Amino acid sequence: MxxxxxxxxxxxxxxxxxxxxxxxxxxxxxxxxxxxxxxxxxxxxxxxxxxxxxxxxxGDKIHVPPSPLHVMTSPWPFSMWGMDVIGPISPKASNGYRFIFVVIDYFTKWVEATSYANVTKSTVSKFLKKEIICRYGMLEKIILDNALNLNNSMIAEVYIQFKIKHHNSSPCRPKNEWRGGSGQ
Missing domain, CATH: 1.10.10 (Arc Repressor Mutant, subunit A)
Incomplete structure (x- = not known):
């Protein structure tokens, strides 16, 4: 040939x-x-x-230099949860709610979520007690992002009340990573 x-x-x-x-x-x-x-x-x-x-x-190529992974593992189901608030959502839901409160188990990836008009210390406390602790048992750790909505002294009282260890996640963002926005 x-x-x-x-x-x-x-x-x-x-x-x-x-x-x-x-x-x-x-x-x-x-x-x-x-x-x-x-x-x-x-x-x-x-x-x-x-x-x-x-x-x-x-081609499907990664344009970010390699960096070490930061693994967060949970040794058993329902002992370590991630928690976050989504919102305010616009337009409001038909019931007037503007926020979605979400918790995710790190081991099983089980998600619990509900909507609220406002996320306050009492709503967080009631949700953790009713939807997490009563259903899945006492949790050991909660991981949050560094946003102020769940990182304040009022919410810290909830962690003390239930003897939950609170940790902030530390996302690794390389310097050259594109962050979105207006094309910058």
């Missing part, structure tokens, strides 16, 4: 009628299924896929 015919086969398999812009190894397998083979086929397929402009532009 000459190089012109091999190039036509590579083009057709990679981006022609049967093309899926597959990687080099997959392309080589597809070419063999179609009944073609040459000694440098696998290397040619890999090089062709590496040089494909569309694959390079639209």
């Amino acid at each position: 000459d190089t012109v015919e091999a190039k036509k086969i590579l083009e057709e398999v990679h981006e022609g009628i049967c093309g899926t812009h597959a990687n080099g190894f997959t392309m080589a397998r597809q070419i063999m299924i179609f009944g073609y083979y040459w000694s440098t086929m696998e290397g040619d397929c890999i090089n062709y896929a590496k040089k494909c402009h569309k694959c390079q532009i639209y």
